[in-house]
Each structure stands twice: as C-alpha cells, then as structure tokens.
Amino acid sequence: MSFTNLLRVAITAIMSNKSRTLLSTLGIIIGVAAVIIMMAIGQGSKESVRSELSKMGSNLLTIRPGSDMRGGVRQDPSAMQTLKMDDYLSIQEKAHLITHVSPEVTASGQVIYGSKNTTSSMYGESPEYMDIKLWQIEDGECFNDEDVKKSAKVCIVGKTVVEELFGDKNYDCVGKTIRFKSIPFRIVGVLKAKGYNSWGMDQDNVMIAPYTTVMKRLAAQTFFSSIQMSAVSEERSDDAIEEVTAILRENHKIKDGQEDDFSVRSQQEIMETMSSTMDTITLILVVAAAFSLLVAGIGIMNIMLVSVTERTREIGLRMSVGARGRDISRQFLIESIMISLTGGIIGVGLGYLVSWIASVVGLPCSVPLWAVILSFCVCACIGLLFGYVPARKAALMDPIEAIRYE
C-alpha cells in the first residue's frame, strides 16, 4: 500500500475513535509537556543568570587572596591577607588589558538614622567601581579620588537602605548623615535600583564608601578582601587574567613552579560553573520526566493491542483482498506513530503554554527549540517501538481465522 493510502487509513481509524485516541495520548501529552517545562526552566534560569551576570559586567575579573579554593582545602588565615595596596597600584600602572580597577574591603553591620536602623553591607571601593559593576547614580554623585585620598566619611547608598532609614525610597537624603557602626557617613549619592538577583538577593541593600575609609575607620586592616577589575573586553578576559597574574606573582615574589597566593577569576568562569551545575539539575529533572514517556509508550501499546483485536475482522478482510502482512503492520505502525506524535504536538503546545504562564508570573522560562525537535523525534520513536508488538500481532493473523473472528 502506498504511503498516502496508509496515512489516509490511519487518519480514518484515529478519527473514528477520537475520545479513545485522546485518552491514549494523555500519557504522552503529560510526559512531553513535563520534559518541555523542565527544559524551559533549566534554560530560562541559565539565561537569566547569564543576563544578570552580564549586567554586573561580563568582562568583570575578581582577584581573591589565597590560592585557588576550588579544591576546598582550608587555608591559613594569613594566606588571606596577600592583597595589598602595592598590588592595586601595580595593576593600575602596568596592566594594559584592564580598564578599571577597584580594591574592595567590606564590612557589614547596623546603619542608623535618627530612630531608624537597618542592617546592611558597606563596600569600600574606588570610584571606578561604578564602571566595573555598572552602577548608576540616581541622585547626587559618586565620591571622588580626593575623598579616597582623605579617607573621607562619605558614602553612596542603595534604594533599600534609603527606604529603611528614611521611610520612603524616593526620599531626598543627599547631604544627610547616617551612622554605620557608630561612625558618621555623609550621603553624597543614591544608587539607581537594580532589584533582586536570581538567587533572591537584594542588590540595593548596599552602601559604598571610599576603600581607604572602610580600611582605616571600619575594618582596621591593611589588606583588601578582593580586587575588582574590568577587562577591555569579554573575549580578552583570559589574556587579562594572565597579565594580572604575572604582575601579582612578581609583586609577591613567587618563584616559577610555586603556587599563586591569590586567584583571578573571570565572570565567564563563574558563569560556566553555574551553568554546568544547572545543566546537571536540568538533566535529572528531564530524565525523571522521560520515564513518564516510557509509561505513556506502554499505554499506547496497550491501546493498540486492543485496537488490533477489535479490528481482527477488518484485518482478515484486508488480507483476503490482497493486503500482505507488511501492509497490515505498516498500517498499525503508522497509526501508533500518529497517536504518539499527536500527543507530542499537544504536549509541546501545553509545555509552551505553561512556560509562557510561568514567565509571565516571573519564573524565568524559555523553551529551547532543540527540545521541541527532540520531543517530536522521541514521540515518533515511542510510536514505532511500542507499536511494533501490536503491528506484528496483526500482521501474523491468518486471513480466514481473522475474518471469522467474532
């Protein structure tokens, strides 16, 4: 029988039993939708993390004290004090692939204004920090190099801090003096809001002051907790890491073959680590959803077996007018493939719908095209695989026995 005839017969058979077909596709619909949604969530959160990290500056590089911690070995506290003023100045002077650099010292604690208080973090930075982390000033201005030199007690504050201390996030607080750990800071600027990041952290609950101020007046330390930098471009991040590493090794007098007492990591690396973790989680979820497809396939096989038995007379009749076993088996294979593909199409649609609703609600979701294509292929395979047994059963019938079947 020609393929168009087979298709026609399969469509007629499916159409003559719409409700049963729909019920037997239910398993496939749910399975495919689950796979699609899982993949959409995986892909969506990956994309949102990526876009967030690139909002922070995709060419961001961070130097941390101590050797590479990824091994998880606990380190001597003195090893954490290796980043010094000298390193900052050398990078500023010698590194050509670095456009901005800011040492970082952090302290967290209580901020007080009048009778109100809140807990926040104070970041000691250089003014270049604004360009590195892509912060924008909404009101007032950033502190300047002069403030850094004088260790001035000035700061810029995030919107959350403004809201907590002044009761209104749009309160004009420039010029007001707040106390952080009992030291008075004059507000010189307000940061434009960034909102929450994908880990649910409030990025606006920050205060930024000159690093010299934080070092001397708050932390009382002579080393930095990290150095933040921007490379000239994302592509040249790796070259920039090499350059900075060389400068610091020279500064720290580290001999060839000895390990670094600091680590330089790019945003890209952090991103890759994160997305590989997310890939693993996504994979586990997808495998779980795929098992439901297996169950759905068995459901289709069951329905097809019933259908073959029910249509024994039809099979006998077709054989008696000249259908070969292979014509009959193809007829049922095509039918089961069509059933599972129909389920696949509806499932993909449902998956899209749920992902769309989720993304409207605020969950990051994005359906990857390859997942759709893969779903269709998997459905076709399920139809073929689980249609095989019923199709074979039909093909092996004896025409006369089949035609006499009651």
Added chain:
Amino acid sequence: MSEFKQNTNVDAQGRKCVIELQNVKRDFIVGSETVHALRGVSFKIYEGEFVTIMGTSGSGKSTLLNQLGCLDTPTSGEYYLDGIPVKNMKRSQRARLRNRKIGFVFQNYNLLAKTTAVENVELPLMYNNNYNAKERRRAAIEALEAVGLGDRLMHKSNQMSGGQMQRVAIARALVNNPAVLLADEATGNLDTRTSFEMLVLFQKLHAEGRTIIFVTHNPEIAQYSSRNIMLRDGKIREDVLNENILSAAEALAALPKPQDE
C-alpha cells in the same frame, strides 16, 4: 515432487488448466474432535469454465472455496494454481495472488463497517500500486455500476439492504479484473429479478474468458453454468458438464416486468 511443475494439462478444446486439486483434505480441530470438512477432493478446472458447486449445508463448499481462493491451505493434498503449488508459496505471494488474480465474494459479504460502498470496492486496489487514487475511484464506480448500484456510491455499508451489500461484495470482487472469480452464494439474498441480473453479469464475464466458480443452493442456477460439481460430506458426489447452457439474458427478458413501472 514436482516443485514447479509446468502445466502440460490442456483439455480437449486446448484450454489451460487453471486449478488442479489433488486429494485435498481439510480438517478442523474443535476441542477434542476433528471435523473433516474436506475428505479428499480432486478435480481440474480449465480456463474459461463456469462451474457451479452445489451441496447441502455443511458439505464443505465454503471450505473448498477458501482453498481455491488461497485464503486457506489444505491439511493434506496439493493445490496447483496455474501449475504452481500454493502450499509452497510465501504468505505475501498468496496475498499478491488474491489481489491480482482472484476475485472473492464471501457468503456473508464481509464489507468494511461504516465505510461507503465505493470505498469498499476500492479496497483491493488500495493494495495495488499500479492504480492511483483517480483510477481507483473510476474502476470502483464502474464496478458498482455494473452491479446496478451506480446510485448508491456514497452509502455506508450499514445503510444498505442485504441484497445491496451482496452486490457491493460482487463489485469488490470484480474491480481488479480477476482471471478467476469465486463466489459463495453470491445471489443468496437477491430477488429473482436481481439474481438474474447478476447471472447475466456473470455470464458476460464468462463470455469474456474469465473462469468462474459459483457456489449456490439453487439448482436452477446450475443450468446457466458450463459445469456442475455436487459435494456431499466433504467429497465430490457428482461432476457433470452442462451441454445445454441457458442464457440468463433471455430468462431475464422473459420475467414479468416489475409492478411499479
């Protein structure tokens, strides 16, 4: 063993032997009992014969016809179709024979349920890639017109009378232009007039050179065929040639005209 025994059997008029049965037996096992439906049947049928098979109910007529139609295989004995032993054929080869060479009218019509007359008749051609959709439809309509159902093309099988279904079954058997036409009680459900119309059709096909084997209970019909085989209890009791074949067309003309005309 004559695997591919080339047929040297030619009758007095030089006609080829189409069907040859040699001591064909067919047993059915029902529970612990064995039913001997055919107890050793042998005969030759030559190209262009019009054979009627008669016999009491349960004498094995349908069982015999299923053998001839390559739908069933004998328990023992040989069946040569065009000189080739059917037993040695593959299933798909037998399917092809049924599709191209044989037209079969079942005793109980066996139409596809919920399917229109024209689609039922198209069915054999669906398994013949030499026909495209248009040719298939045209051939089916022609066959239905030949059995007088030109005005019932789109009626579904459950919207037709017994006689109409029987004629659809005849049309389906004719649609592939079979060399051998096997009919099991093909006129059992028809009134006298329509029976004769069908007989006219069969005689016309016979005149065109087709081999026809026609199972019937009606002894009158035997007069319109060229040979009559009587079965009893799975055996041939009588096998006579009919020298004086009546014309169905004349008989039809002699019938009184229907009342409502």
